[in-house]
Amino acid sequence: MSHTVEILSVGTELLLGNIANTDAQMLSQGLSELGLNVFWHTVVGDNPQRARDAVALAKKRADIIITTGGLGPTCDDLTKNVLAEAFGKKLVFDEGSAQRIRSYFQRTGRPMTGNNLQQAMLPEGCTILENDWGTAPGCAFEAEGVHVVMLPGPPSECRPMFHYRAKPYLLALSEGVIASHTIKLFGIGESTMEAQLRDQMNAMANPTLAPYAKEGECELRVTAKASAEEEAQALLRPTVEQVKKLFGDKVYGVDVPSLEYVVLEGLKAQGLTLGTAESCTGGLIAKRLTDIPGSSAAFKGGIVSYANEIKEGVLGVPAPVLEQYGAVSGEVAAAMAEGARKVLGCDIALSSTGVAGPDKDDRENQVGTMFVAIATPKGTHVRPLHLGNRPMRERLRTQTASHAFDLARRYLTGLDYGT
């Protein structure tokens, strides 16, 4: 396929800055993985003339137009009207969609107004994209050599509508399947990862290899196109193995959602329990674990020991250790983890202490000086971190929590603790 795509978003709330255009991001990522080239994002408000102009332009320069928003009754179904008009199509009433809308309101117990049924008016001859996540159906059609796909605007509807409805439609255009795997890495910088892969990435056509970085972690998405699923998987396998070999124990999983997820799965598989003792991360390690449904199977609880007296009184960190080394020290990190293991009665405990900023601590430790530790039946290990003196409290805390998880996954998989 060598299609060019324009994403056209309709919504005054985007132009007022009430929300960011996360639909366009999600779609861009998904479309790129399908091998489709997104060349333009355009946003217009709920204004018929500007929407018409935008569609006229998109029709000239793209051969796939994907719209988001403007499908509901509050904007008079602006998008459907404008697109249908631009391609000389009538809107016709679709009884199936009407029934789905009626039953949606029945199911949710909300009152239905007359203009909700207007959403059942759809361009003649279109493919209806049923909306199981809201009321407005999407639709797709081909006319004048251009494919048009209309999706609802709310991200909670747009995302599943793209994955479960639009994607199959777009895949059909390509007469093949797309498959991908995501390799997750921790403990390597984005630029280092890219430098090690650049030549290879540029030389690859199928599968392709795309790097992403966020919040101190990296991922590599390997995507292959083939005529059948097994063939695509066969194309993917050697690249996935090659990348895993290249980055060794920096790879913490393939197709897994997060480092903390891997830790929880490891704990559950081995029947072990986890507890936490947090100072600088202030509850973030526990929060990230409990973001995951079912975490209670392995996570017992934690102590946020922000004040030294909690470190001493609740976790049992000896006063002389606090006195001699200061709260931001490897010794205190170790004592916190060991204390948590005892107090919480868990097999493994993780701890954090450090200076998240914006100021140095009273012992002149720089912002970004952090220690994470793990206490296990086999002993305690401390990892000192120097995350750089940048005034980004949130990022420092996130990275520190991730380092704590990295210690746990290394323990659980029998790796050395690395650096």
Add this chain to the structure above:
Amino acid sequence: MSHTVEILSVGTELLLGNIANTDAQMLSQGLSELGLNVFWHTVVGDNPQRARDAVALAKKRADIIITTGGLGPTCDDLTKNVLAEAFGKKLVFDEGSAQRIRSYFQRTGRPMTGNNLQQAMLPEGCTILENDWGTAPGCAFEAEGVHVVMLPGPPSECRPMFHYRAKPYLLALSEGVIASHTIKLFGIGESTMEAQLRDQMNAMANPTLAPYAKEGECELRVTAKASAEEEAQALLRPTVEQVKKLFGDKVYGVDVPSLEYVVLEGLKAQGLTLGTAESCTGGLIAKRLTDIPGSSAAFKGGIVSYANEIKEGVLGVPAPVLEQYGAVSGEVAAAMAEGARKVLGCDIALSSTGVAGPDKDDRENQVGTMFVAIATPKGTHVRPLHLGNRPMRERLRTQTASHAFDLARRYLTGLDYGT
């Protein structure tokens, strides 16, 4: 002013979906507050021809073009080249900018390459927007009746560059000042708030009143335009007072960053300390408090008692209470808060327990059944919550944490606990 604005973002990373266009959101919000109408967002990649086409179109339909991105050496300063060309301007070397770039690299200790100095090439006769947050200077000029403002792409640079550099430039166009206040509310739904204000909002021209909603909270931004600051403030004052009166104790602050910030300020002002005992929120309450620099002045620490044995063993919730009422109950929420107050040695303790989903608990409590409690020197109060049976774990947890903070700010300001 009745200007029309187009925001033109240049960056392949946006079209690949690596990042969302949060610059466009931030700018749209800021520009709307200045009374400028943003009619279009356009995104193109690092491609000279498509960038040229986009600029030619923007020049025709907008009289203010704000660009983001494409200023650095990795994209050959695409944006500056294309904009200068479109308006028949040459790029000239600016020694002041060059010096700033050199000293930036000296300061951060990073090596400077020759093409970093290319960033000191700027359109002839432009206003230079000095970049104190990165290397690429921004710039602004007026030509052919169109104002052009170019800003760097990284959000950590774009945001301050807009507020401290572009805004003063744009304000000068309007021969006046814009002032605004943000009124923050908790405990009222967006639709209820809007319904109570709709007629008023529509009837208002100066000041204007704009509602925003996020994560279970609401805010109202009141914005006034006038020839001088005092005059703008005089216009704002009655509306702010009127809104405060209308919504009473649902208003938790004006121009404050968050509910937890208000709680921390209240604690510090009264010399009180806070602790937490969290079950369903799993560390989120502590995390939100410790997100705030300086929180250690009032926040001592917390217990994440995910497992019942931690509720019992660490917090001292009596086994018969857990047995009789179950972990998800007002009785346990109260005992958790009281236990935390004792164990952590703090003046006030907040607690949470509930079913965050996706499944009911073993006593058939529905997802969204939550209890938050506060224990103080004057006694304990429990607030039961029914947050609806929707599978949005993250949102349920955020709202539950906010309700706990609401109890604290009500206690600290002498209000009744409300509902």
